Amino acid sequence: xxxTNHFRVVIIGAGPAGIGAAIALSKKGITSVALIERSxxxxxxxxxxxxxxxxxxxxxxxxxxxxxxFGEEYANSLKNxxxxxxxxxxxxxxxxKIEAGKKEITLMNPDKGxxxxxxxAVIMACGSREKTLSERGWVTGARPIRVFFTKQLLQLIDxxxxxxxxxxxxxxxxxxxxxxxxxxxxxxxxxxxxxDKKRRPECSYFxxxxxxxxxxxxxxxxxxxxxxxxxxxxxxxxxxxxxxxxLPCDGIVVCGELIPNSELALLGKLKIELPSRxxxxxxxxxxxxxxxxxxxxxxxxxxxxxxCYFNGRRVARSVMNYLSKSx
Amino acid sequence: xxxxxxxxxNWPEDGFDESLKFNDSSQLGNAPYDVxxxxxxxxxxxxxxxxxxYKLKILLLDKNYDVGEATSKGSSAIIHTxxxxxxxxxxxxxxxxxxxxxxxxxxxxxxxFEECGALLIAINDEQKKQLKNIYxxxxxxxxxxxxxxxxxxxxxxxxxxxxxALGGILIPRxxxxxxxxxxxxxxxxxxxxxxxxxxxxxxxxxxNANENVKKLVTRSxxxxxxxxxxxxxxxxxxxxxxxxxxESFDTxxxxxxxxxxxxxxxxxxxxxxLPVPTNETKGVLVIPTIFGNLMAGPTAEDFSxxxxxxxxxxxxxxxxxxxxxxxxYPELKKQPVISNxxxxxxxxSQGSYWIRCNDGHPGILTVSGIRSTGIxxxxxxxxxxxxxxxxxxxxxLEKDITAIDSRPESSWPGWWKPPYSNxxxxxxxxxxxxxxxxxxxxxxxxxxxxxxxxxxxxxLDSIKRRTRAQMGRCxxxxxxxxxxxxxxxxxxxxxxxxxxxxxxxEIISNTQMMKNKEIDEINKSF
Numbered sequence: 141x142x143x144t145n146h147f148r149v150v151i152i153g154a155g156p157a158g159i160g161a162a163i164a165l166s167k168k169g170i171t172s173v174a175l176i177e178r179s180x181x182x183x184x185x186x187x188x189x190x191x192x193x194x195x196x197x198x199x200x201x202x203x204x205x206x207x208x209x210f211g212e213e214y215a216n217s218l219k220n221x222x223x224x225x226x227x228x229x230x231x232x233x234x235x236x237k238i239e240a241g242k243k244e245i246t247l248m249n250p251d252k253g254x255x256x257x258x259x260x261a262v263i264m265a266c267g268s269r270e271k272t273l274s275e276r277g278w279v280t281g282a283r284p285i286r287v288f289f290t291k292q293l294l295q296l297i298d299x300x301x302x303x304x305x306x307x308x309x310x311x312x313x314x315x316x317x318x319x320x321x322x323x324x325x326x327x328x329x330x331x332x333x334x335x336d337k338k339r340r341p342e343c344s345y346f347x348x349x350x351x352x353x354x355x356x357x358x359x360x361x362x363x364x365x366x367x368x369x370x371x372x373x374x375x376x377x378x379x380x381x382x383x384x385x386x387l388p389c390d391g392i393v394v395c396g397e398l399i400p401n402s403e404l405a406l407l408g409k410l411k412i413e414l415p416s417r418x419x420x421x422x423x424x425x426x427x428x429x430x431x432x433x434x435x436x437x438x439x440x441x442x443x444x445x446x447x448c449y450f451n452g453r454r455v456a457r458s459v460m461n462y463l464s465k466s467x
Numbered sequence: 468x469x470x471x472x473x474x475x476x477n478w479p480e481d482g483f484d485e486s487l488k489f490n491d492s493s494q495l496g497n498a499p500y501d502v503x504x505x506x507x508x509x510x511x512x513x514x515x516x517x518x519x520x521y522k523l524k525i526l527l528l529d530k531n532y533d534v535g536e537a538t539s540k541g542s543s544a545i546i547h548t549x550x551x552x553x554x555x556x557x558x559x560x561x562x563x564x565x566x567x568x569x570x571x572x573x574x575x576x577x578x579x580f581e582e583c584g585a586l587l588i589a590i591n592d593e594q595k596k597q598l599k600n601i602y603x604x605x606x607x608x609x610x611x612x613x614x615x616x617x618x619x620x621x622x623x624x625x626x627x628x629x630x631x632a633l634g635g636i637l638i639p640r641x642x643x644x645x646x647x648x649x650x651x652x653x654x655x656x657x658x659x660x661x662x663x664x665x666x667x668x669x670x671x672x673x674x675n676a677n678e679n680v681k682k683l684v685t686r687s688x689x690x691x692x693x694x695x696x697x698x699x700x701x702x703x704x705x706x707x708x709x710x711x712x713x714e715s716f717d718t719x720x721x722x723x724x725x726x727x728x729x730x731x732x733x734x735x736x737x738x739x740x741l742p743v744p745t746n747e748t749k750g751v752l753v754i755p756t757i758f759g760n761l762m763a764g765p766t767a768e769d770f771s772x773x774x775x776x777x778x779x780x781x782x783x784x785x786x787x788x789x790x791x792x793x794x795x796y797p798e799l800k801k802q803p804v805i806s807n808x809x810x811x812x813x814x815x816s817q818g819s820y821w822i823r824c825n826d827g828h829p830g831i832l833t834v835s836g837i838r839s840t841g842i843x844x845x846x847x848x849x850x851x852x853x854x855x856x857x858x859x860x861x862x863x864l865e866k867d868i869t870a871i872d873s874r875p876e877s878s879w880p881g882w883w884k885p886p887y888s889n890x891x892x893x894x895x896x897x898x899x900x901x902x903x904x905x906x907x908x909x910x911x912x913x914x915x916x917x918x919x920x921x922x923x924x925x926x927l928d929s930i931k932r933r934t935r936a937q938m939g940r941c942x943x944x945x946x947x948x949x950x951x952x953x954x955x956x957x958x959x960x961x962x963x964x965x966x967x968x969x970x971x972x973e974i975i976s977n978t979q980m981m982k983n984k985e986i987d988e989i990n991k992s993f
Contacts, residue, residue, distance in 0.1 A: 178905055234902035248908075249896035272942040274727075274806045282922050283808065285927070285967035285974060295948040297976070302963050309491040366782040372775055374973040382781075403906075403940065406731055414801050467650060 148172040149261040149459060150245055152235055154443040155184020157436025158265035159218045160452025164381040166225035168460050173227045174257060176247060178234045183215030184267060186445040188291060190298045214445055238408035240429040259457050260430045265452060266401040268437040270394055278337060281369035286391040290320050293393055297327050305391025308332040309378050312396025313341035320393050326353035332357040333387060342396060400438045416440060424458040433459055469661040469869050474923060477667035477687060482964040485952035492689050499692035500526045505670055509539040510623045510837055512653035513845035517853050519660035521552045522867045527662055530669035532969030533929040535650030538701045542809020543754050545739060547643040547843045550605035558820045562840050563609050565847040566640060572846050575873035578590045578645050579757045579883045585641035585739035588633045588795055594743035598634055613638050627735045631795055641739050645755050645759050646842055647932035648881055652874050655921045660690035662868045667969060674913040676711045695830045695860055701813045704835040713826035713833050717816040720777055723765030724784050729940050732761040751791030763792035770873040805940040810838045824859040882935040885977045886912060904946040906939020912955060918957050925958055927951060928968045
């Protein structure tokens with residue numbers, strides 16, 4: 141069944157930025173807003189950080205002097221706010237393609253099959269993901285199992301009660317890396333070794349101090365050009381620089397080095413900066429085609445959930461501005 | 468229609484379908500096999516396919532847990548015309564012939580095949596002088612449909628190539644194929660024609676080698692009776708040949724590293740780009756993949772057997788690939804790399820295509836040193852081997868008219884035909900509308916179809932090669948655990964026992980589960 145529906149605004153991605161934009165638009169009286177999400181739950185990355193022991197109070201309100209809360213709690217508060225609006229939420233909906241000129245979005249949904257929406261304006265809030273080891277350019281070697289991204293780690297530990305490793309090495313030293321070390325420790329693993337190309341951990345001193353409640357990971361600055369993953373079947377270690385020492389481990393977690401999920405925009409012929417993959421935007425967050433906007437971590441960089449939420453609201457104001465002009 | 472062959476796994480771990488486990492030779496019936504093929508790479512699979520057209524009892528076995536799990540999975544996936552092969556070699560004869568059979572064969576196997584063509588590009592005067600020689604050699608090899616090009620013609624065909632191109636050759640029939648699906652398709656047809664397939668079984672001894680009925684001894688001590696043994700074990704062929712005192716030959720693994728670029732890189736390049744080869748090396752190629760990516764590669768690094776670092780990649784070589792490839796296509800440097808991998812091919816010091824009949828003892832056929840042309844030559848090499856077996860090893864061939872030679876239609880043949888292109892299917896079964904792999908847009912329904920397919924893939928890698936889920940730009944960031952959960956639920960294997968490629972590569976190592984009590988406690992503490 142192929143049907144076409146028209147909305148004033150379609151938002152792709154129901155993380156904090158997408159939800160922020162949806163709530164703001166709704167409050168300004170835009171009644172026809174569709175929020176499209178490919179997973180089965182709204183809330184984005186924060187909702188993965190469950191309210192459990194070792195589930196780390198993170199992401200939120202660091203900057204504003206407030207107390208840290210759980211990602212899940214924050215995601216739930218956004219969900220509650222969203223529930224009071226009349227935004228139409230589409231879950232399990234993967235956008236297959238976009239047509240920038242026509243402002244058309246084609247998506248796949250288990251109940252409706254392939255379906256197309258058109259809109260007066262579109263906000264892409266597709267978030268970001270961690271670079272794969274290959275994408276980093278300084279990590280090479282074998283491709284064994286038990287090399288996980290934090291998302292996978294959380295799915296295994298929180299979702300399935302499985303601890304994939306006892307002696308973890310974490311590549312990447314951002315907040316997420318330290319949170320992963322804490323999570324692993326609470327679930328029964330040893331203190332992790334965190335390594336990065338940088339001289340100092342990317343995670344700030346105060347944040348690291350906070351994570352010491354759970355875990356005291358060892359930081360290794362590489363000060364070398366490369367590391368090599370060892371292990372033919374499962375990850376068994378990491379070799380520091382060519383012919384260097386091997387740090388034994390039984391699992392690797394990959395953190396840090398985020399890149400925007402901008403492939404959809406690129407396939408829709410919207411301008412994307414390479415190799416950073418940030419969408420090219422104007423001061424009003426408008427991308428290279430009129431009526432297409434971008435918000436949240438898709439803009440590049442690593443920002444917390446609350447920043448993304450407020451950014452979504454800011455982008456919504458630009459969209460309001462655009463809509464009022466285009467009538 | 469023939470009775471389907473047996474599919475068995477030597478799977479030491481529990482949590483695996485008992486009816487698929489290989490425990491005892493009695494599962495294979497009383498009569499000895501006519502032919503036992505050791506090695507289920509592309510050549511072994513093609514041979515099993517060709518032999519399955521006859522009234523024979525055939526066994527295909529491999530120490531890994533899927534077909535094409537060694538050399539065959541890490542290739543450039545090019546179907547060569549053989550235009551640059553050494554003239555009058557067996558390799559050249561088989562490759563040139565096979566390249567003409569492939570378009571038809573791909574239809575029978577129902578796998579994607581694209582005649583994208585190749586451009587050989589000269590970027591300095593020295594190289595330009597060699598073009599004529601290369602052209603003449605190609606004509607001698609029977610590849611007559613090629614064309615010398617001037618720089619203007621080159622750029623009309625591929626506008627994005629380097630400005631330094633001084634001339635080139637267009638080889639229109641150089642093609643690309645899905646390298647994973649080829650082995651799978653061959654062996655699926657063989658299986659439905661009655662060939663037995665056993666995975667996870669290494670042969671460590673051969674008894675009664677000089678008698679009519681020989682005994683293969685597996686690592687777990689099971690003995691398998693067979694009249695003829697075909698050794699197509701690739702990198703394991705030398706070790707295996709020592710077990711039956713075959714003529715001595717030396718092999719070593721030769722590593723080829725590749726860089727894989729994200730899909731939109733292929734929007735700019737349609738042909739395989741080849742540098743002018745030197746005496747030492749063929750140089751770095753830019754290769755479009757049938758999946759829509761570009762690759763740069765390969766390297767050629769010789770290793771000795773047993774070196775564990777062999778399937779790894781190294782930063783220096785990857786950089787040299789990028790440098791080499793961007794000489795032909797300069798913008799490649801700006802393209803995002805999504806993955807790198809190393810393929811390992813079998814190099815034979817005594818020359819490529821080492822084929823020996825009645826090797827050591829009557830009824831043993833040794834095939835080694837197939838290098839990197841195995842996927843191209845697989846159909847004609849298999850024909851050649853069938854003929855050798857019949858002419859020299861006394862294999863009696865009688866056509867079986869009930870055998871099929873093309874792959875049966877399946878509900879979803881593979882990634883190249885997404886179900887959502889047919890709205891009705893998604894409407895009937897919502898699993899086809901539930902996208903699991905966001906990068907490659909693969910639905911839950913497709914993954915389940917492949918889990919139910921004849922070769923019963925159960926590992927993450929075998930699902931990856933069949934569906935492309937986990938093979939996109941995020942390399943499983945979003946979907947790996949979801950795919951594992953689907954396999955676990957559908958095949959009734961506990962999640963922690965799901966492997967990347969067979970026992971020993973479990974997601975979770977044995978003793979690392981949290982106890983339920985601990986989880987309860989964690990949940991309670993708030």
